[in-house]
Amino acid sequence: MKKNKFESEGNKEYSFALALPAVLWQVLFLYLPLFFLVYVSFVKVLDYSFLKNVTLANYQILLDISYLKIIMRSVVLAFLNALFCLFLAYPVAYFLALRAKKLKNLFIFLLVLPFWTNFLVQAYAWFFLLDNNGILNKFLLKVGVISAPLHILNTPLAIYIVMLFCYLPFMVLPIYSSMAKIDKYLLEASSDLGATSLQTLGHITLPLSLSGIRNGFFLVLIPSFGEFVIPVLLGGGKVMYVGSMISYFFLETKNIFLGAAFTCFSGFVLILLAAVVYMLFKRFDKNK
């Protein structure tokens, strides 16, 4: 016992170093560049004399209603997409973890599969469904639900539909993995003691899968905010979102100063949004 303690203390320096690369990677390639980006957002000309020509001019330009509208549009898109994903994903995860017995692996396989086809391809595939002459309109016309084809493509509705299904596996997998860990005897005990399946869901399954819900929510919320591909391809590219605006600044006008300022500003808004969601989950967790 004593010897072991001594040994593990002797190893400490060595093992500490093994934990470092992951941290260094983040600092070197995320936080350092982030500081650099923030610095760039406060200057008009890039030179090596730090703090000399700091200005708020870039941000003043951004305080225009049209830029604020773009950011708000992305906030709404990200939050609603995560919420819709949760509503759709929770029953699916529940089914996978607790109902699908023999076919469970097949269902998980089928869930991960579309996810493996390239994201762009997935978005692109929806063209065939949502087009004016597409499969969905043909089907609805034949059934007689509508008399004229619906114009879904190149509207926000197309963006919402496609984002929902593209991001769904991100939500299902974490919820599923937290649900699969739930002790089945708890569920049995609950129903043996007379709880309905809804009561069991509310008092046992939901609280115990909350960590999965939280992970899934963030996995959907955050990439949704900066989503570039789907709005550009399916939204027709006419309505700007944060992602398309940033790439416009950096790749088309090549105004990296204004681009950096816009990126920082929308990043700040996203941090606020994420903090609010995090607090909500924390409160929910404590109430249980």
Add this chain to the structure above:
Amino acid sequence: MEVQRSVRMSRIKACLLPIFVGLVYLALYAPIIVLVVFSFNKNPLSFKWYGFTFGWYKQLFSSVEILDALRNSLIVAFSSVFLSITMALFYVFYGVSSFLHRLMIIFYGSLIAPEIVLAVCLLSIFTFFSIPLGLTTLIVGHTLIGLAYVVPIIRSSYLEMDHRLIEASMDLGATESQTFYKIVLPILSPAIISAALLVLIVSLDDFLISFFCAGASVLTLPMYIFSEIRSGATPVVNALSTLLLVVSSFLILILTTFKLRTRVF
């Protein structure tokens, strides 16, 4: 009568969930199925069936550009999976007892920053230090995102595992690294595999980091597909994605069977 009705009601209720799940799966698959079918269409730019052809696939295999893009995508994906899983495991196992454990929050950073912010950051730092853009810069970027997905998954399953096993192993004379390889790694293997799967998916799907950080010389598959979609040359993209679907279903099949085996260990 009353009993019969409640039995029928509960039967209907029992059917609701499978029907819902079935509809979700239908919505997930309908676009893909249509895409696959239309990749064999003689005139895939139209929404009508013009007859069966393998022509687009022949065109696909004769393209040097596509094969090159595929190779680049695979190199980047596997490198970033290896790097992020290794670093995350070492961080979780060796860092949990030190102050590094408190630095956990920094891994959420690359989740809080959406991909496009990461891409813009990386691009600006690479150009500032005049690092040539290419495969290396792509791997750097993809590993950065990979860590953000892997560390929370591996950490949470490490914290949830029975730590008496680690204590028992150390008490019985195993060194820290023996405990790591013989106890922690096997127990965490389901989490590691699903994390690796996630990183592979994220990396292969990734378009934005590649778009910003690859430079002019390197093309990955998503970048190729994006430019094709934008320029409107659809038939080859349909064929390419169908092939990708076949290859990746095969890969996932291998991974799922492997995952089952390790869980039984």
